[in-house]
Each structure stands twice: as structure tokens, then as C-alpha cells.
Amino acid sequence: MASPSSSTTTFCFQCEDSSNSVTFRNGWRLRSGKFAQLCHRCACGRVVTPLFQKSLSASDADLALSRLVIPKKCAEAYFPPLSGPHKIPINILDTDGKEWNFHFRFWPNSRSKMYVLEGLRDYMVSKKWQAGDVDAIASVYASP
DNA sequence: CCCTCGCATGGTA
DNA sequence: ATACCATGCGAGG
Numbered sequence: 001m002a003s004p005s006s007s008t009t010t011f012c013f014q015c016e017d018s019s020n021s022v023t024f025r026n027g028w029r030l031r032s033g034k035f036a037q038l039c040h041r042c043a044c045g046r047v048v049t050p051l052f053q054k055s056l057s058a059s060d061a062d063l064a065l066s067r068l069v070i071p072k073k074c075a076e077a078y079f080p081p082l083s084g085p086h087k088i089p090i091n092i093l094d095t096d097g098k099e100w101n102f103h104f105r106f107w108p109n110s111r112s113k114m115y116v117l118e119g120l121r122d123y124m125v126s127k128k129w130q131a132g133d134v135d136a137i138a139s140v141y142a143s144p
Numbered sequence: 145c146c147c148t149c150g151c152a153t154g155g156t157a
Numbered sequence: 158a159t160a161c162c163a164t165g166c167g168a169g170g
Contacts, residue, residue, distance in 0.1 A: 057162085057163055057164085059162095059163055060163090064147080064148085069162065069163075071162085107150065108151065108152095109161085109162085110152070110153080110160095112162095114151090114162065114163095146170105147169105147170085148168105148169090149168090149170095150167095151166095151167095152166080153164085153165070154165095155161105155163085155164100156161090156162090156163100157159105157161085
């Protein structure tokens with residue numbers, strides 16, 4: 001998992017209002033055994049907790065695939081609802097507060113769905129993803 | 145060919 | 158049993 005940064009810009013999941021650059025005390029806080037971080041986008045004062053983290057499978061770490069399987073419960077709880085099996089653009093924050101643009105979709109599965117983030121190539125290279133690593137998605141919000 | 149896409153399958157919890 | 162998800166695998170480009 002990425003190490004906490006002390007000079008990041010972070011947005012919380014609910015804050016859609018743009019570029020109100022309010023300076024909070026910077027830095028990470030430990031809460032419920034997981035890293036959390038103050039929202040820096042607006043004055044809401046919310047604490048952003050990583051939405052999920054997972055141990056990367058060999059497939060998750062495969063550069064040729066460059067996509068990440070999202071645990072279903074997390075996908076349905078925190079990601080935008082999907083009206084069909086089409087990918088939608090989505091922004092996510094990594095645990096350093098850096099923003100990335102991916103695509104979110106599901107695959108129809110036998111009587112269910114599998115959720116994936118696609119287009120992770122640059123991210124995977126940047127994070128040096130390896131199978132067995134644990135990485136976390138800090139926040140996610142739909143593109144405007 | 146070889147790669148990507150879109151699911152299907154099957155191991156595992 | 159039943160659901161989830163890691164990966165297999167065929168079709169299409």
C-alpha cells in the first residue's frame with residue numbers, strides 16, 4: 001500500500017463543488033485501523049476513508065489486462081450505479097490523493113455481475129503493482 | 145498471427 | 158447449497 005503523503009490534495013466522495021482550496025491540517029489519521037485523510041476540496045471537514053483495499057491477484061497485476069476487479073459490495077456501495085454493461089468514465093483518488101481517470105463497468109456473470117476498473121496501465125506502472133501487493137482506492141466520484 | 149474484449153467457467157469460501 | 162471472483166478462452170479485430 002502506498003505510504004501516506006504529507007502534502008496531498010484530497011477530495012471526499014461527496015464533495016462535488018470544485019476547487020475551493022481550503023487548507024486543513026495536512027496529513028493522515030488513523031481511524032478504525034485504516035488510513036484516513038481529511039478532505040481538502042471543500043470545508044466539509046469530512047474524513048476520507050479508503051473505500052476498499054485488496055490484495056492484488058495475478059490478473060490484477062497483469063499489465064496486459066490493466067484492469068482491477070472491484071469487490072462487488074464495494075462497487076455497489078460506493079461507485080456510481082451502472083445502467084447497463086457499458087463502461088463509464090470515472091475519477092478515482094489513490095491513497096496519495098492523486099487523481100486518475102479510469103473506466104468503470106461490469107461484466108455479466110452467471111446470474112450476477114463482476115465489477116472492474118479498466119484503463120489502469122499507467123497507474124499500475126506508477127505503483128509498480130505486483131501480485132500480492134495491497135493497494136487501496138481512497139475515493140471515487142463520477143466525472144462531471 | 146497476436147492482442148483485446150466480453151463474457152463463462154470453475155475453484156473456493 | 159450458493160455466491161463471489163480469479164482466470165480461462167473463444168470471437169473478432
